[in-house]
Amino acid sequence: MKIPEKTQVFLLIVLCTLVLLAPGTIRTLQKNPLPYGAETAYASRILQQNQYDPVQERPTTFNLLFYGVSRISFMEQAMLLKLLPFVLGMLSMLMLFLLLRKERNYLFIIFLFIASPVFIYVFSSLNALSAIIFLNLLGFFIFLQKRGWLSCFVFAIIPFIDVLAFFLTAILLMSYAVYQKYKIRDVYIIIVVSLLPLMYMITQNTISIHQYFDLTGIHELFVEFGVLAGISLPLLILAIIGIAIKWPQQRLLFAAYLLLILFFIGAMYSTMITIYLGFLLPFFGGFALRYFLERKWSIQVLRNITLLLIFCSLLFSVISFVDQTTQEKPNPEMVHALTILKDFSDKQELVFSSPQNGFFIEKYAERKAFLDGKSYEYPDYTIKKETYETLIASRNFETTSALLEKNNIQYFYIDTQMKQQLWNNREDGLLFLLMRSRNFVRIYASADIEIYQYVKLSEQQNI
Amino acid sequence: MKVGKHEIILAVIFCLVLTARLLLAFSSSEFTFESYFSIRQIEHIKETGLPLYHDALSYGGREYFFPPLFHYLLAGFSFLIPFFYTLKIIPNIFAASLVLIVYFFSLKLTENRTVALITCFFAGFIPIFLAESLSVSLESFYLPVFFLILYLCVDMTEKNITIILLLTIVLVLTSAISIILVISLLLYLLFTKIEGMSPSKREVEVVLFSTFLAVWANLILYKKALIAHNVLIITQNIPTTIITQFFSNLTFVESFYTIGIVTLLLGLYGIYYALKTKKKEAFALTSSVATFFVLLLVKLIPLHIGLMFIGIALVLLSSLALKEIMEKLSNVKFTKAPSTFIAFILMLFIGLTILPGLSLTVNTAIPTAEEKEAWLWLKENSPEDATILASEVEGHAINYYTHRKNVIDTNFLLVRDIDKIVSDVHTLYATPFLTEALPRLQLYHISYIMMSPRITEHMNIEKLQYGDARCITPVYTTTITIYKVGCDENS
Known part of the structure; x- marks a missing residue:
């Protein structure tokens, strides 16, 4: 039974709303209305400062997101800090919908995208990641409309929020180009042009490119181990199954497999890479979900129970994660x-x-x-x-x-x-x-x- | 099923194994130290209907979590059979059922009833399994279930699939070993794929179902432990000193005796034969051996558990070796060669496996009469909120007999700082200085210190060196000494 596209969008918006509002709502019901997360505390304090932190008595690195948000005057800051990530989450979901709607597995991918702890973490509190992910999706969307020159403007914003995020985006862009057999030279041009404004700012000493890398254990990757910015174990299993299903097309997807492995290793060094990994997994997990649904099972009961188990595992990860956010500081x-x-x-x-x-x-x-x-x-x-x-x-x-x-x-x-x-x-x-x-x-x-x-x-x- | 000569022999072997087990089990009125944890749980289920998840006695008060199906089963049986006999008989019936499972599995592998009978005889007397499953032990239940699932996966008819699903649920509700089952099955699929044999649709579906069931169920069941211990949950938070002890207490050669030299050699040949002939049914067993071997290598599971699983898998694989030998011997001019070989192999097995295995069984740690007496004395002569210091081995038995708190026992999951507790307990026994012992005695609120031959051997000490301090008073003295601690900050 094919669901009309408008209904699909409506259902996705409802799911997205439920998922993104859950942490804040539960915290409020538990008499802790403060938005969770250290990044939010930092953002709410630093927004009004002009590149200088009066408490820490040090200059702040230029962050385009905070600069942009601080210029919004028509809304109270507290409301803005709650609304902005939600709006970015919705827009990201819609952007993904527009990007993928011609793909066979698009509904499954978007469902897994929304139902992943990473999505909730990024878009339920204000942090740089919410803008980065949105800009990534917007940039890819424009790039896929064969307007590479226009996508430069979007990608050029990313390094002003986080430099590492830009390099990860560049890797994704090149991998996609290899997969689709685009001219790799065109992609290089986009990347270089996008980097030009950043280079200029570095030469002017108005921006820092320091990054924080710290080797953590594999347990720091999974939300099931109590980590906030982590991936979901059931989703990882689905993604592995998705890769196994697509393995016969290995020549085409070799870049994607290599990328996943590199991102997995990199995730043990940086939260940013963990987040990117968390957003890549639904693409492969979507293959697996579709496979389970469309496969002719020898025993129908087994099919239904397995699908139910998959759904329960994903739901458990989400509930577990939301429960964690309610315990997060500040209280x-x-x-x-x-x-x-x-x-x-x-x-x-x-x-x-x-x-x-x-x-x-x-x-x-x-x-x-x-x-x-x-x-x-x-x-x-x-x-x-x-x-x-x-x-x-x-x-x-x-x-x-x-x-x-x-x-x-x-x-x-x-x-x-x-x-x-x-x-x-x-x-x-x-x-x-x-x-x-x-x-x-x-x-x-x-x-x-x-x-x-x-x-x-x-x-x-x-x- | 038609009852022929082979079925009668099978029944005889089953009865022989069960009889041997019951004789060994009833040779003492006590249970192994580990069993007392389960016994307390079963008693609590009988009284309240629920497992004892919040225990006021273990580690001075702590939370447990574990899947309780096995304990519920025994609690259920204890309403039909007297409690003591339930604890002695039922686990041994579970363990003896392995004989039947191995027979049918071996029959599937070899299609030779004689070989299947020999193999199931071997399985009934694997030394380490015999020693570890005589008392109230989870292994007596989940090991047969594990191999039954493997057998049914290899013989996957439509009827068997329902049984597999039910048994997988049973295994998940019994032990986290379900995760290892899933890894073995996934490895099995991989092996079959690598060898160019496509797994059947049913096999893939059953493995997928088992994977998601095991992952989801264990995530829910062990959620708190996952957050508390992270990756250490795989080792059940067993302290590193104790894991190292497992592996250092047993030499490489000694570990073979626990499996049995005959079954080991035949099993290894069976693996070679399976890989050479690409026998798909044997891949399930080979993948289990590989899984447990790797887990042992990286010390992620206790040695005795790994050896039990490997031992049984090798027994099953040895049936392939036996079959090949018997086939070759049947071509020999000496017509009685096969039966002579059977007699020879059985004698070899009895001499090299059963007899050494019996000594392993006899040496299994159970409380002595003196220890029991000392604990009962403590129960009568100590305040209800007293805490007793002993080694982790005796912890559960102390809780059971004295109804008093212990400092440490062998249930390490959800215990914070377990390495520190192990270290402190060792210091309390080994230190000659009261000044070093005192802060620890106070930290753990220790009221009594037990000194027994078992503890002195375990801790590698001769006596409690500060035992003659003013505030440390011996209040019970036989072969076991119990010291009362009356020290405060001014001592």
């Missing part, structure tokens, strides 16, 4: 603690915590964080990282106090997650000193959060 307890810190401390005082808490400290306590999610873009990052690791591990008060004084650290924000991840719930390293030394005064404590102040005592008091 009212965290905001309350940071507000108290703000009242207690002075503007110039520095707060030590894990980098994952950095943006929240800057947003809600309006205090400088020792490390945050953008620190890697600055030249002193390596030294700061070493200092951070030394402080976390050291039980020697002299070593610790020397570093604290050198870096002018006055406050410590410690939560349950840090205790688990950094010290395995043991009184070790910095936690040992915070709890045992008289030089650290606990100024706030709740079920999950403790805030300490470093107090220099005289030599006699130290004995």
Whole structure:
């Protein structure tokens, strides 16, 4: 039974709406209406700043998305931060629909696209990825309309949001060109022209191209292991089955297979690559879904149960992921603690915590964080990282106090997650000193959060 | 099915195996240490209808999660048969059923009833399986189910498919071993494809169904553990020191004895024969051997589990070797060659496998009468919220007999910092200094410390060196000593 195209679009919009609004709605029902994610906290704070971060006292790298959003004056910022990712998600879904509607598997691919945790993560909170993915789809759409020169303008925007994203886009573009046997020279021209504005900005020192790569384990790839920006295991299995089905056409899809493997390896180094991988998997998973539906099964009951299981596994991943987002920071307890810190401390005082808490400290306590999610873009990052690791591990008060004084650290924000991840719930390293030394005064404590102040005592008091 | 001579012999072998198992099981009134976890679960199901997922005694209080079907089954049987006899008899019936499964599987592989009978005899007496499945153990149930599924996959009639689906659900509700079944089946499809034999439609469909069922069910069942332990869930969060111990306690040669030299050699020849003749039915077994071998190599599964599966698979593959030998011998002028060979191989098996295997069985760790007495004394003479320090091996038995908390046992899933706990327990036994022991005694709220010959051997110590400290008082002294801990920060 063929569903009319308008009905298809309507159903996809409904599904998209449900999926994207779920995290925010559930959080609100749980009395935590704050949008989740450190990136959102950063974006909401930095939007109004003009390339300078007054809290961290450092210049910010130019980000075209934030610049564009900050220029929107007809809507309140809080509403904008909630609405923009949703709108980008819808537009991305529609763009994908337009891109793929002539493909046999398009409905399955779009369904898997919407039902993937990566889609929810990217488009349910404001972050650079939502614009990047939309621009990718728009650029590909225009490129496939044989207007390569026009697509340059779209692709040229991407490096101003994230440079790595542009290189990943370039790889996808070249792979697609090889698959469709386009003139590879034309693709090179598009890529080079798109890069020209970025090159200019680099020469003018108005943009940084630092990227953060950190080798993580394979468990950091899957949402089932508690990772927020990760891929879904059932979707990966579907994609593998899709590849196995398409294997006889290996010459055509060789580039795609190679790409998937490279992206899989790269995903262990960068969240950006994980996200791209998460958006590639539905293309192959769509083959598998169509295959299961159209195949003549020898036992009909087995077909129905298998399809039900596939649907349940995908649904489980989505529900699991949405459940995770509802537990994500910030929460009212965290905001309350940071507000108290703000009242207690002075503007110039520095707060030590894990980098994952950095943006929240800057947003809600309006205090400088020792490390945050953008620190890697600055030249002193390596030294700061070493200092951070030394402080976390050291039980020697002299070593610790020397570093604290050198870096002018006055406050410590410690939560349950840090205790688990950094010290395995043991009184070790910095936690040992915070709890045992008289030089650290606990100024706030709740079920999950403790805030300490470093107090220099005289030599006699130290004995 | 017509009852002929072979069927009667099969029934005799089954009865022989079951009798041997029951004799060994009833030779002691106790159960293996591991069994006490299951026994507590079964008792709780009988009382409340639900498994004991929140346990106030294990590790001083913790959450479990595990698929409870096996425990429900035994709880169900215990309403018909007295509890003690249920625990002794039913797991052994499950384990003995492997004989029947191996017979039919072997018959399918070789189409030779005599070879199938020899193979099922071998299967009944694989030393490691015999030793590990005499008591209340999950392996006694899921191992036969696993091989039954493999057999039915190889003999995939329409009727069998329904049974396969049901058994896969049973396996998923019993143990995470269902994931390994799926890997074996996927490998089987791959092997058949590589060898140029296309898998049948039914085979592909059944494997796809099993894959999605196992993945989905395990994602739901182990969701908390996945988040808590990440990739370590594959090793069930077993501490690295204990995994290493598994592998270092058994030498390469000794591990062959646990499978049986005869079955090992014949099984390896069977693998070669299967690959040479491209026998599709044997690929399912070869893929299982390969899967478990790789998992053992990377130490992702406990040694005894891997050896059990490999042992049974090799027994089945040995039927191919036996068949080829018998066929060659039947062409020999000496007409009694085949029967002489059968007699010879059986004698060899009894001498080289069953007899050494019996010693493995006899040495299986079960509580001694002295240990039981000491625990019962603790139950009568300690406060209800007391915590008892012993090795992880005795943990479940301590919970069962004393109704008191333990510091550590062998159920490691969902336990945070397990390596640290293992290290602390070892330090508590090995350290000569009370000052080193004291913070740990307080951290785990330890009220009593057990010292037994088993613990001294396990911990590789002679005595509790700080046992004569003022605040450490021996309150029970036989071959086992129990110390009461009365230390505080000022001690």
